[in-house]
Amino acid sequence: MFWGRVVHELITISTLNGILFGMLLFLMASGLTVIFSMLGVLNFAHASFYMLGAFFGFQISRWIGFWPALFIAPVLAGALGAAVERFGLRRVHRNGHVAELLFTFGLAFAIEEVVQIIWGKSPVDFRVPPSLDFPAFRIFSTNYPAYKMFMLVVSIAIFVGLLVVLKKSRIGLIVQAALTHPHMVGHLGHNVERIFMLVFGVGTALAAVAGVIAGPALVTQSNMATLLGPILFVVVVVGGLGSLPGAFVASLLIGLIQTFAVSMNGSLAGAFGPLSPTYAHTWLADIWGVTVAQVAPIMPYVLLVLILIFRPMGLLGTRET
Amino acid sequence: MTELTSRVAPPYPPLSERLKFYGIWVAAALVLLALPKVFSSGGALTTFSLIGISIIFSLSYNILLGQTGLLSFGHAVYYGLGGFLAIHAINIIGANKLPIPLPVVPLIGGLTGLFFAALLGWVSTKRSGTAFAMISLGVAELVASSALILRTFFGGEAGISANRTKLMRLFDWSFGPQIQIYYLIAAWTLLAVIAMYALTRTPLGRMCNAVRDNPERVQFVGYDPHVVRYLAFCFAGFFAGIAGALAAINFEIANAAYLGAVQSGTVLFSTYIGGVGYFIGPIVGAIFVTVLSLSLSDLTSVWQLYFGLFFIAVVTFAPGGITGLLMMHWPLIKGGTFGRVLPSYLMGLIPTLAMLAGLVLAIETVVHYTVNPGDDPNIKAFGMSFNVSSPTTWIVAFLLIVVGFVAARKTWSRLALAWDDALKAAREKGYHT
Numbered sequence: 001m002f003w004g005r006v007v008h009e010l011i012t013i014s015t016l017n018g019i020l021f022g023m024l025l026f027l028m029a030s031g032l033t034v035i036f037s038m039l040g041v042l043n044f045a046h047a048s049f050y051m052l053g054a055f056f057g058f059q060i061s062r063w064i065g066f067w068p069a070l071f072i073a074p075v076l077a078g079a080l081g082a083a084v085e086r087f088g089l090r091r092v093h094r095n096g097h098v099a100e101l102l103f104t105f106g107l108a109f110a111i112e113e114v115v116q117i118i119w120g121k122s123p124v125d126f127r128v129p130p131s132l133d134f135p136a137f138r139i140f141s142t143n144y145p146a147y148k149m150f151m152l153v154v155s156i157a158i159f160v161g162l163l164v165v166l167k168k169s170r171i172g173l174i175v176q177a178a179l180t181h182p183h184m185v186g187h188l189g190h191n192v193e194r195i196f197m198l199v200f201g202v203g204t205a206l207a208a209v210a211g212v213i214a215g216p217a218l219v220t221q222s223n224m225a226t227l228l229g230p231i232l233f234v235v236v237v238v239g240g241l242g243s244l245p246g247a248f249v250a251s252l253l254i255g256l257i258q259t260f261a262v263s264m265n266g267s268l269a270g271a272f273g274p275l276s277p278t279y280a281h282t283w284l285a286d287i288w289g290v291t292v293a294q295v296a297p298i299m300p301y302v303l304l305v306l307i308l309i310f311r312p313m314g315l316l317g318t319r320e321t
Numbered sequence: 322m323t324e325l326t327s328r329v330a331p332p333y334p335p336l337s338e339r340l341k342f343y344g345i346w347v348a349a350a351l352v353l354l355a356l357p358k359v360f361s362s363g364g365a366l367t368t369f370s371l372i373g374i375s376i377i378f379s380l381s382y383n384i385l386l387g388q389t390g391l392l393s394f395g396h397a398v399y400y401g402l403g404g405f406l407a408i409h410a411i412n413i414i415g416a417n418k419l420p421i422p423l424p425v426v427p428l429i430g431g432l433t434g435l436f437f438a439a440l441l442g443w444v445s446t447k448r449s450g451t452a453f454a455m456i457s458l459g460v461a462e463l464v465a466s467s468a469l470i471l472r473t474f475f476g477g478e479a480g481i482s483a484n485r486t487k488l489m490r491l492f493d494w495s496f497g498p499q500i501q502i503y504y505l506i507a508a509w510t511l512l513a514v515i516a517m518y519a520l521t522r523t524p525l526g527r528m529c530n531a532v533r534d535n536p537e538r539v540q541f542v543g544y545d546p547h548v549v550r551y552l553a554f555c556f557a558g559f560f561a562g563i564a565g566a567l568a569a570i571n572f573e574i575a576n577a578a579y580l581g582a583v584q585s586g587t588v589l590f591s592t593y594i595g596g597v598g599y600f601i602g603p604i605v606g607a608i609f610v611t612v613l614s615l616s617l618s619d620l621t622s623v624w625q626l627y628f629g630l631f632f633i634a635v636v637t638f639a640p641g642g643i644t645g646l647l648m649m650h651w652p653l654i655k656g657g658t659f660g661r662v663l664p665s666y667l668m669g670l671i672p673t674l675a676m677l678a679g680l681v682l683a684i685e686t687v688v689h690y691t692v693n694p695g696d697d698p699n700i701k702a703f704g705m706s707f708n709v710s711s712p713t714t715w716i717v718a719f720l721l722i723v724v725g726f727v728a729a730r731k732t733w734s735r736l737a738l739a740w741d742d743a744l745k746a747a748r749e750k751g752y753h754t
Contacts, residue, residue: 010391036451041451042451042455053705086639088633091637092636092640095636095640096640097450098386098390098392099640101392101451101454101635102589102593102632102636103633103636103637104636105394105586105589106629106630106632106633106636107633108625108635109586109628109629109632111624112631113623113625113626113629114626117623117688117691117692118685118687118691119625120692157462159573183636226582230459230462231457233458233459234455234459236455237452237455237456237459238479241451241452241455261592296469297466297579298466298467298470300459300462301459301460301462301463301466302455303698304459304460305444305459305460305463308444308447308448308456309444311448312448316537
């Protein structure tokens with residue numbers, strides 16, 4: 001009975017956390033995917049805008065409070081993103097895709113340096129706003145914080161809003177058309193360059209929203225972009241480059257895998273008993289003794305390699321490159 | 322058949338051409354031999370050793386980026402694994418008194434790099450372009466994170482160290498002093514550079530270029546682009562492993578940073594800044610970036626920011642890198658029309674430098690206020706002394722940036738006109754490249 005309840009509790013909490021992490025990943029991956037589909041460039045600095053969102057949110061909430069920050073920080077980051085597209089990427093576009101990717105790579109590097117200069121290398125004290133600092137409900141013996149529910153609600157609301165805008169509104173239709181046939185959209189007389197700038201701005205603003213709401217729950221630090229960036233690219237490649245539904249599935253998948261792995265403590269030693277003493281000091285002992293929780297950080301990359309072996313285009317991808 | 326080959330194959334080069342070709346390598350060897358005689362200080366020897374390692378690493382990276390068109394974000398994996406295996410090899414050889422001298426150890430590192438590139442390369446090179454870049458990043462993260470888990474082999478945070486002097490001696494060289502390590506690295510650098518140059522001349526090297534430029538066409542000719550990419554990847558891994566082993570020998574330690582994203586980023590920076598379009602580009606880049614990173618850190622505390630901004634500037638304004646920029650002038654110099662652009666260059670230089678000075682002033686001022694606000698406001702950067710608390714500094718920085726930018730735009734568009742003019746004149750005289 002007791003173990004059944006513990007397992008049940010673990011599964012419920014991990015599922016909730018996994019979906020939450022997955023939705024946060026999707027907030028970022030959606031912008032990244034749409035930008036990639038339209039501009040053909042994978043924005044290496046996308047996670048940097050997530051970081052900028054978190055730091056802007058921290059600074060603004062310190063000045064005028066969390067709720068205004070939730071709106072102002074993404075707008076600022078989005079404006080910055082649009083400016084990067086307008087004055088940087090558009091220029092580099094002439095030099096080819098490698099140059100574009102490298103431009104965003106250099107940008108990510110520079111943004112991290114600037115953040116380190118302004119806010120330092122150690123984590124800043126970005127706290128959950130007091131109005132949300134209470135347990136939302138109890139599952140068995142664990143209090144689930146209201147702020148996490150708030151994060152979940154915000155990310156789902158944005159997801160639904162994005163879906164409606166993309167499927168129902170006129171600008172959404174143009175964006176959808178530009179995903180697959182950018183030249184045709186241009187021929188129809190739409191200002192494709194302005195759409196690109198807008199999409200880049202909105203995409204980076206979405207990443208910044210993720211940053212503002214994730215900042216108080218996770219750690220707001222100058223290395224948060226470096227930590228999250230690679231996972232974000234795994235999401236996009238696993239889902240299939242340029243596929244929005246693929247990015248959604250992959251976000252949830254990776255969110256759930258990582259959360260479940262972190263909460264598990266099993267190891268080969270636990271399952272099959274300790275290693276015989278003759279091997280106890282060899283490298284085999286490392287593999288034998290490592291827990292599932294310890295390998296959680298490499299899970300997304302293992303998934304990436306597996307997907308590449310068995311389905312090189314990604315889960316729902318159609319494009320070769 | 323023989324008739325066909327004699328028609329297709331280029332004529333055997335005349336003696337003068339061959340002398341010129343071999344003369345370059347002999348001259349390079351002589352320069353490497355003479356270098357420590359001219360600059361004999363310990364610091365200079367260390368710098369030369371670092372440059373040599375960086376040259377091999379950057380050239381190996383250019384097999385991917387420049388020759389085959391594969392942008393990798395995880396090339397340090399093969400460098401790092403080569404370094405770790407070399408350290409373990411030194412320890413094992415030393416403990417068991419095996420008859421293997423130190424100069425052979427880099428080969429072990431190279432074979433390690435080759436082995437892991439062969440192992441991970443098949444999956445990585447399945448796709449090219451952006452997907453390859455992301456996959457290389459993912460694989461690199463996988464290896465770097467695994468290195469922290471496998472503590473016995475990789476030594477965790479501290480790394481694994483070794484003593485390079487305990488190996489069998491050749492000609493009574495202990496490889497303790499830096500000068501001996503310098504000659505070891507110099508010899509390996511020359512060997513590796515010659516080998517990588519030769520690789521670009523082989524049919525495989527040519528197929529790599531073809532895969533970079535037009536993979537579809539390559540398929541029509543009957544080659545599998547995936548296989549060509551894979552082979553290029555293996556060669557790149559081999560030479561990266563050699564570089565890693567030399568680094569491990571130089572520092573007598575290998576740690577997780579060898580495999581990490583920073584190392585991968587550095588090699589990308591130096592290769593691209595040097596220029597991927599020419600064989601010599603990565604060599605120039607390796608020298609430039611190594612010297613820059615060693616000297617900039619003395620000048621300012623935020624040198625990495627300048628480094629990043631410089632890289633962005635290269636990507637934006639000079640996608641050919643330093644060598645690409647220099648080679649652009651070749652037809653003008655040959656055609657004798659370089660003199661026409663020179664005045665525009667000098668004119669453009671003044672506002673550009675003014676703008677850069679303003680930018681530096683602004684950055685240093687901001688850095689002073691955020692990083693160490695309590696310190697003396699009279700700071701010094703790039704040899705300039707100024708007071709960051711006085712409004713004059715702020716105004717000067719602002720004016721320099723704005724006025725410099727406006728003036729620079731004007732002069733640069735003038736330069737572009739003069740450039741087109743000179744290039745046209747040079748082309749009319751028959752100098753195209």
